[in-house]
Amino acid sequence: MEKQATRDAYGKALLELGKLHQDIVVLDADLSKSTKTAEFARSFPERFINAGIAEQNMMGMAAGLATAGKVVFASSFAIFATGRAFEQVRNSIAYGNLNVKICATHAGVTVGEDGASHQSVEDIALMRSVPNICVLVPSDGVSTRKALFKLYEQKGPAYLRLGRPSLPLIHDDDMEFEIGKGIELRKGKDACLIACGIMVEKALQAADLLLQEGIGVSVVDMHTIKPLDKDLIIEKARETGAILTLEEHSVLGGMGSAVCEVVCEHFPVPVIRMGLDDVFGQSGSPDELLQYYGLTPEQIVEKFHDLIKKKQK
Amino acid sequence: MKEISESIIAEIAEKARVMRRDIIEMLGAAGSGHPGGSLSAADIVACLYFWEMNIDENNPQWADRDRFVLSKGHAAPLLYAALAEKGFFPREKLLTLRKLGSPLQGHPDRNKLAGVEACTGSLGQGISWAVGMALAGKIDKKDYRVYALLGDGELEEGMVWEASMAASHYKLDNLLIFVDHNGLQIDGRIADIMSPEPVADKFRAFGWEVLAIDGHDYRQIMESLVTAQNTRGKPTAVIANTIKGKGCSFMEDRVEWHGTAPKKDEVAKALLELA
Ligand SMILES: Cc1ncc(C[n+]2csc(CCOP(=O)(O)OP(=O)(O)O)c2C)c(N)n1
Ligand SMILES: [Mg+2]
Numbered sequence: 001m002e003k004q005a006t007r008d009a010y011g012k013a014l015l016e017l018g019k020l021h022q023d024i025v026v027l028d029a030d031l032s033k034s035t036k037t038a039e040f041a042r043s044f045p046e047r048f049i050n051a052g053i054a055e056q057n058m059m060g061m062a063a064g065l066a067t068a069g070k071v072v073f074a075s076s077f078a079i080f081a082t083g084r085a086f087e088q089v090r091n092s093i094a095y096g097n098l099n100v101k102i103c104a105t106h107a108g109v110t111v112g113e114d115g116a117s118h119q120s121v122e123d124i125a126l127m128r129s130v131p132n133i134c135v136l137v138p139s140d141g142v143s144t145r146k147a148l149f150k151l152y153e154q155k156g157p158a159y160l161r162l163g164r165p166s167l168p169l170i171h172d173d174d175m176e177f178e179i180g181k182g183i184e185l186r187k188g189k190d191a192c193l194i195a196c197g198i199m200v201e202k203a204l205q206a207a208d209l210l211l212q213e214g215i216g217v218s219v220v221d222m223h224t225i226k227p228l229d230k231d232l233i234i235e236k237a238r239e240t241g242a243i244l245t246l247e248e249h250s251v252l253g254g255m256g257s258a259v260c261e262v263v264c265e266h267f268p269v270p271v272i273r274m275g276l277d278d279v280f281g282q283s284g285s286p287d288e289l290l291q292y293y294g295l296t297p298e299q300i301v302e303k304f305h306d307l308i309k310k311k312q313k
Numbered sequence: 314m315k316e317i318s319e320s321i322i323a324e325i326a327e328k329a330r331v332m333r334r335d336i337i338e339m340l341g342a343a344g345s346g347h348p349g350g351s352l353s354a355a356d357i358v359a360c361l362y363f364w365e366m367n368i369d370e371n372n373p374q375w376a377d378r379d380r381f382v383l384s385k386g387h388a389a390p391l392l393y394a395a396l397a398e399k400g401f402f403p404r405e406k407l408l409t410l411r412k413l414g415s416p417l418q419g420h421p422d423r424n425k426l427a428g429v430e431a432c433t434g435s436l437g438q439g440i441s442w443a444v445g446m447a448l449a450g451k452i453d454k455k456d457y458r459v460y461a462l463l464g465d466g467e468l469e470e471g472m473v474w475e476a477s478m479a480a481s482h483y484k485l486d487n488l489l490i491f492v493d494h495n496g497l498q499i500d501g502r503i504a505d506i507m508s509p510e511p512v513a514d515k516f517r518a519f520g521w522e523v524l525a526i527d528g529h530d531y532r533q534i535m536e537s538l539v540t541a542q543n544t545r546g547k548p549t550a551v552i553a554n555t556i557k558g559k560g561c562s563f564m565e566d567r568v569e570w571h572g573t574a575p576k577k578d579e580v581a582k583a584l585l586e587l588a
Contacts, residue, residue, distance in 0.1 A: 028500075030466065030469075030498050030499050030500050030506060030507070031499060031500070032500050033499065033500065034499075038500075050500060050506050050507060051507065052466070052469035052498070052506055052507025053436050053437070053466050053467060053469040053470055053498065053507070054469045054470055054471060054507065056471060057471065079435070080435070083435075084435065112345075113343065113344075113345045113346070113411040113419045114345075114419040114420060114434070115411070115418040115419035115420050115422070115434070116418070116420075116422065117386065117419075117420040117432065117433070117434030117435055118419070118420065118434060282413070282414075282418060283411045283412065283413065283415065283417075283418045283419040284411075284412065284413030284414075285413070288413045289413070292413065
């Protein structure tokens, strides 16, 4: 299967967009080789600004650039873009409702060996709590590219969460990507697995394992966390009666929490949230860490069985 | 006053050599990490741990100990090499760097390893920890000293200057920072990416005592430590001119060795040079 990191897809798509649109300006904070904005920087040096190791100033400058009609893409690691610069993102970019796309890479524990200081597991919670910010977490290279093109068309602040590791391509090149519309990749009646980012692939693998047990689950790629696809969540809650959420993020405040908010208010069914259980990450290889934090397909299958017990009560 | 003799300098140089070898071996075993900035500051850290600081490896939480904060946390291998050499933990542990479950995290974690004073890795934050530790020393009327090591790229973080303002406002003469002035950050030369120069003038303007030295000259490092000890009423910043990757010829002054671990043959080559 072909593989691509979402950050690589981002770098490529940014270059494509940069050729098409002169109003795009890209900012980075001394991580352009890792965030993959370096290619844009080489091709359009006059439209690339390296803020240096100064994420807060980068976000403030992004706001200022946007007031002059620029479509700004600002990149760093997720922890620094949303953590270090949180209040600049909130008060300058979001409150100002400015056209800045915060495209952050190295989200989650699959950062690997660098450890907890560099593994952002709070960014979805932070970004989705701020008014005006659209939050996207694509699951592969194809949908990352589509997301970026849509973000260019859609005015206003956005947060695009990208990762470090290479991932299998899940979607076809001609996929429909609509902001705010989850994609059901598998149909099934026994439960619905709602996933985002790297966990979509794990959910599909878990669905395969369950199929061997004669169990059919629905799998949804919930690439947009805000605005959330309420209709789809309610529909799946009604159809399957049980939901498992999967994210490479804390279970507090992220996609799983967002799904619970909808389910609780509109169609209560048992839900289990999978993710980091209110802990920091640590050093290790990406695969070891996913295992450690319970995010492998086998561990998803186990949780599914817990969920079914809750459903049958 | 402590003596600066040729024999002491030779001892420190030997410590630095062993630490540089450890850094290379650790990174080789880990397969990832940051050699350039670990090697550039090895001579400074050797002087701190083996000549200057009052610490007790058998009592890491000793309340009166001197404190060292590795503000440029990506140079963790350097800190671990110093702690192992000092006897805080068995040397065998060094090869667990960055592995699942190891106390030697990719960036230092004070809750996982005795001797580590701060959780660093997010640039700009360590200097504020150090200011806080120095403030506590003043409040408690203790005479321990606080040291921090910063990168020159790290100076681009606004927080560094907020901390600098506080350190001079509170007259923290128990605080000394070293700036590892190697001229490189990740995306290229500091002069090309985002220059914080003139660094010495900036710290002076913020009210600090400022010294500029050759960061690979043990005598100059030691003398700067003595000068700082004798400075009253303000913190000291030592701008240490260094070579990133120092000690390993193929890494020296090369930006691509910021965050790339040496492969097997490169480890062998480096160890030969550091024999
Ligand atoms: C807040 C923050 N932003 C970005 C990074 C990523 N980063 C790690 S090291 C580094 C470059 C550091 O350069 P410098 O301070 O000069 O260190 P040295 O040359 O001594 O290695 C960057 C940008 C980080 N660790 N923290
Ligand atoms: Mg540097």
